[in-house]
Amino acid sequence: MPRFDGKAVLVTGAAQGMGRAIAERFVEEGGAVVLFDLDGELVEKTASELSAKGKTVAVTGDVSKREDVRRAVETCVEQFGSIDVLAAQAGIGDLCPLLEIEDARWDRMLAINLTGVFLSVQEAGLAMAKAGKGGAMVVTSSTNAFYVEQHTAHYSATKGGVLTFVRNAALDLAEYGIRINTVCPGIIRTRLGLPLIEDPVAGPEYLKRVPLRRYGEPVEIANAILFLASDEASYVTGEDLVVDGGTTLGVVLEIPDGSIPGELAS
Amino acid sequence: MEGKVAIVTGGAGGIGRATALAFAEAGARVVVADLNEVGCEATVRMIREAGGEAVHSGTDVSSASDVEALVATAVRTFGRLDYAFNNAAIVGDTGADTAECTQANWDRVVAVNFTGVFLCLKYEIPAMLESGSGAIVNTSSSVGLMGDRGYIPYVATKHGVIGLTRAAALEYAERGIRINAVCPGVTRTEMVEGIIGGDPEIEAMLTAREPIGRMGRPEEIAASVVWLCSDAASFVIGHAMSVDGGQVVAP
Numbered sequence: 001m002p003r004f005d006g007k008a009v010l011v012t013g014a015a016q017g018m019g020r021a022i023a024e025r026f027v028e029e030g031g032a033v034v035l036f037d038l039d040g041e042l043v044e045k046t047a048s049e050l051s052a053k054g055k056t057v058a059v060t061g062d063v064s065k066r067e068d069v070r071r072a073v074e075t076c077v078e079q080f081g082s083i084d085v086l087a088a089q090a091g092i093g094d095l096c097p098l099l100e101i102e103d104a105r106w107d108r109m110l111a112i113n114l115t116g117v118f119l120s121v122q123e124a125g126l127a128m129a130k131a132g133k134g135g136a137m138v139v140t141s142s143t144n145a146f147y148v149e150q151h152t153a154h155y156s157a158t159k160g161g162v163l164t165f166v167r168n169a170a171l172d173l174a175e176y177g178i179r180i181n182t183v184c185p186g187i188i189r190t191r192l193g194l195p196l197i198e199d200p201v202a203g204p205e206y207l208k209r210v211p212l213r214r215y216g217e218p219v220e221i222a223n224a225i226l227f228l229a230s231d232e233a234s235y236v237t238g239e240d241l242v243v244d245g246g247t248t249l250g251v252v253l254e255i256p257d258g259s260i261p262g263e264l265a266s
Numbered sequence: 267m268e269g270k271v272a273i274v275t276g277g278a279g280g281i282g283r284a285t286a287l288a289f290a291e292a293g294a295r296v297v298v299a300d301l302n303e304v305g306c307e308a309t310v311r312m313i314r315e316a317g318g319e320a321v322h323s324g325t326d327v328s329s330a331s332d333v334e335a336l337v338a339t340a341v342r343t344f345g346r347l348d349y350a351f352n353n354a355a356i357v358g359d360t361g362a363d364t365a366e367c368t369q370a371n372w373d374r375v376v377a378v379n380f381t382g383v384f385l386c387l388k389y390e391i392p393a394m395l396e397s398g399s400g401a402i403v404n405t406s407s408s409v410g411l412m413g414d415r416g417y418i419p420y421v422a423t424k425h426g427v428i429g430l431t432r433a434a435a436l437e438y439a440e441r442g443i444r445i446n447a448v449c450p451g452v453t454r455t456e457m458v459e460g461i462i463g464g465d466p467e468i469e470a471m472l473t474a475r476e477p478i479g480r481m482g483r484p485e486e487i488a489a490s491v492v493w494l495c496s497d498a499a500s501f502v503i504g505h506a507m508s509v510d511g512g513q514v515v516a517p
Contacts, residue, residue, distance in 0.1 A: 121272075162515050170479050174478050174511075213439075213440050216501040222274040227499075232489035232490070233490065233509075234486050235511050236486075241502070242505045246439045249503065250436050251502040
């Protein structure tokens with residue numbers, strides 16, 4: 001039986017990339033899905049395409065605005081009778097050297113990636129608590145939360161913030177029967193990842209750091225999110241599930257076998 | 267997992283038994299290993315009664331020859347090896363702080379919990395390479411991620427299991443074997459029932475450590491193990507997954 005039969009799911013940032021893959025996998029497993037995104041035209045199109053597989057509704061809005069997030073939650077409850085699952089996926093990425101980050105750039109990063117998560121979790125949490133049936137939330141952080149890269153101070157700060165926020169939220173929401181976890185993707189084949197992946201020099205170079213020797217696919221993140229949102233994960237809360245092909249495990253050196261003398265290797 | 271073959275060590279009860287049953291339910295044929303052969307046989311019987319295929323293997327995971335024989339049993343009986351859940355462990359003496367911990371206790375716990383996982387990896391990996399790919403989950407613990415008092419060999423070896431997991435995961439990622447760990451919190455197993463010893467105060471104290479307000483069930487750990495072995499976790503490598511009701515978030 002599909003794991004999300006009869007469940008109502010809100011996915012933020014659902015118009016494309018990982019968000020779309022998440023929404024699609026929930027629909028495939030029986031969920032009724034509200035797709036929420038800033039890009040109104042695209043989210044309508046995505047919701048309409050996915051409606052061939054199940055129930056979908058598109059809501060256009062900005063995750064950093066409480067009234068927009070509230071409208072998305074209300075739409076979920078009105079259209080599908082409840083909100084059982086939140087997948088807070090909406091986020092932006094950016095590269096900028098620290099000394100050049102202007103206030104507006106910093107503020108926008110925090111507004112979407114951090115305040116957006118706070119608002120989504122709080123509004124969905126209020127609705128779940130009111131209904132009294134518990135629920136499950138999965139927030140997308142990033143391996144940047146603990147494995148930082150040059151020129152991502154503003155981005156990494158928000159993703160680290162998300163991780164800590166979710167751990168706290170797990171404690172505060174436990175009494176309502178709401179589980180909340182993060183997924184930390186590595187480099188995934190999405191609009192955010194493609195500039196690096198398709199760069200003729202940086203693309204293959206970065207791949208040397210991925211033990212699995214390939215980039216992740218959006219559906220692999222979606223699968224992790226579905227697991228955490230499902231009853232299979234009924235005892236998992238406050239967990240950061242890293243889905244990165246092993247990238248953050250350690251350094252993968254390209255050394256021919258036996259070329260390091262034993263005393264140096266140890 | 268139809269057509270696939272799984273080894274579960276520590277399969278005579280608790281989390282191991284629940285995971286052996288979950289593997290079988292997902293379609294895998296299972297080799298149930300444990301020192302406790304009676305418990306092992308009972309798990310095999312439960313799998314068969316549910317329509318699955320399984321055999322048991324009396325295995326001391328701290329013995330290289332036993333582990334080698336276990337892997338050989340899987341390959342001889344079912345023709346291949348795809349999944350392994352290296353779960354066998356003992357808690358050792360409790361209530362003995364480091365200075366009171368005997369070396370005999372230390373050696374015994376290290377042999378089973380730490381050397382045992384190394385030996386399982388050592389013999390399972392070649393069989394999986396032979397089968398073309400594989401996925402392994404090692405059992406760590408919430409106390410593999412944080413300290414605790416009174417049973418240092420257990421806490422230390424469970425930290426060590428995460429090290430084994432990460433290093434081996436790096437080595438074999440490119441060769442098609444995914445290796446992860448699972449970190450259960452307080453789970454209602456024979457081991458934990460033994461620690462509680464029927465004392466409601468100890469039970470309340472252990473439950474209070476779980477933000478979710480209850481102990482875990484073995485089936486809940488099993489579900490994570492089977493998921494980590496499944497293709498849905500295809501990009502998850504070297505991860506230590508907490509299944510602990512939020513325990514390590516706020517010990």
